[in-house]
Amino acid sequence: MKELVNAIVELDERKSYEIAKRILEETRDPRVVLEAIREAAEIIGEKYEKGEFFVADLILAGEIMKTVSDLARQKLKELGEARKVIGKLVIGTVEGDVHDIGKNIVISMAEAVGFEVIDLGVDVPPSKFVEAIKQYQPDIVGMSGLLTVAIDSMKRTVDEITKAGLRKDVKIIIGGGRVDQYACEYVGADAWTTDAAEGIRIMLKWMEEKSK
Numbered sequence: 001m002k003e004l005v006n007a008i009v010e011l012d013e014r015k016s017y018e019i020a021k022r023i024l025e026e027t028r029d030p031r032v033v034l035e036a037i038r039e040a041a042e043i044i045g046e047k048y049e050k051g052e053f054f055v056a057d058l059i060l061a062g063e064i065m066k067t068v069s070d071l072a073r074q075k076l077k078e079l080g081e082a083r084k085v086i087g088k089l090v091i092g093t094v095e096g097d098v099h100d101i102g103k104n105i106v107i108s109m110a111e112a113v114g115f116e117v118i119d120l121g122v123d124v125p126p127s128k129f130v131e132a133i134k135q136y137q138p139d140i141v142g143m144s145g146l147l148t149v150a151i152d153s154m155k156r157t158v159d160e161i162t163k164a165g166l167r168k169d170v171k172i173i174i175g176g177g178r179v180d181q182y183a184c185e186y187v188g189a190d191a192w193t194t195d196a197a198e199g200i201r202i203m204l205k206w207m208e209e210k211s212k
């Protein structure tokens, strides 16, 4: 795994792709690759903060992480194929934020455990979340955001959902690097996480409670 983290941080796309492919062939465990992406993102974020990396590096890093996570997502899809639908999830990256690598990992994991997922994409305004809840009647709404300003977007989105009279119909989970318990309470969400696997566990628990 360390080898993959290093290759991503060195911004070597070909090497990252090859190592990820080898890990998936040898272990058949996409979590190893996803964990490497997480670790690499932390290091890249720190380098950006220190001024060692620039926006161009972030863009390249984003592309490499996307290539590698697509490989892991493909594997997750294969592993989850035969499952029946257990619930419906509407998810999007909130308004003002275009980071979507984490969101897409959550989508793959959710699909792998049996959720039907409606992906609203990135930079999603509150009104689009509201429309999607009316149209698809999901059990859960997931909001992703990595920028500090995304927290306010999440709050505006939850407020709009409440104003539309839909808040009681859905559970809301927020995720991404900037969220914590304080943000969760401020936003008015039901749960928060910075880890996709934990997010899936929370969603599965909600579906289990609902089916009782």
Ligand code: B12
Residues within 6 Å of the ligand: 037, 038, 041, 042, 043, 044, 045, 046, 048, 049, 055, 058, 059, 060, 061, 062, 063, 065, 066, 091, 096, 097, 098, 099, 100, 101, 102, 103, 105, 106, 141, 142, 143, 144, 145, 146, 147, 148, 149, 173, 174, 175, 176, 177, 178, 193, 194, 195, 196, 197, 199, 200
């Ligand atoms: C790659 C990257 C980019 C790429 C994004 C490409 C893409 N398609 O997503 C590009 C180049 C576009 C980009 C742009 C910018 N970025 Co940027 N970016 C990053 C970087 C390096 C990695 C993000 C990433 O993909 N991480 C890997 C994924 C797997 O992690 P994750 O998203 O946290 O997701 C995990 C969990 O949080 C969780 N999760 C996520 N969402 C959800 C949702 C739900 C419902 C659940 C359950 C779970 C969940 O599951 C995932 C897996 O476990 C981070 C650094 C960092 N440490 O995060 C900076 C970072 C987020 N970016 C930053 C900044 C400043 C910017 C720019 C403003 C730069 C600029 N000057 O233009 C722009 C903003 C553009 C915008 N409007 O959104 C800052 C944010 C600072 C802040 N506090 O606001 C960071 C933290 C870098 C830094 N240290 O300064 N960026």
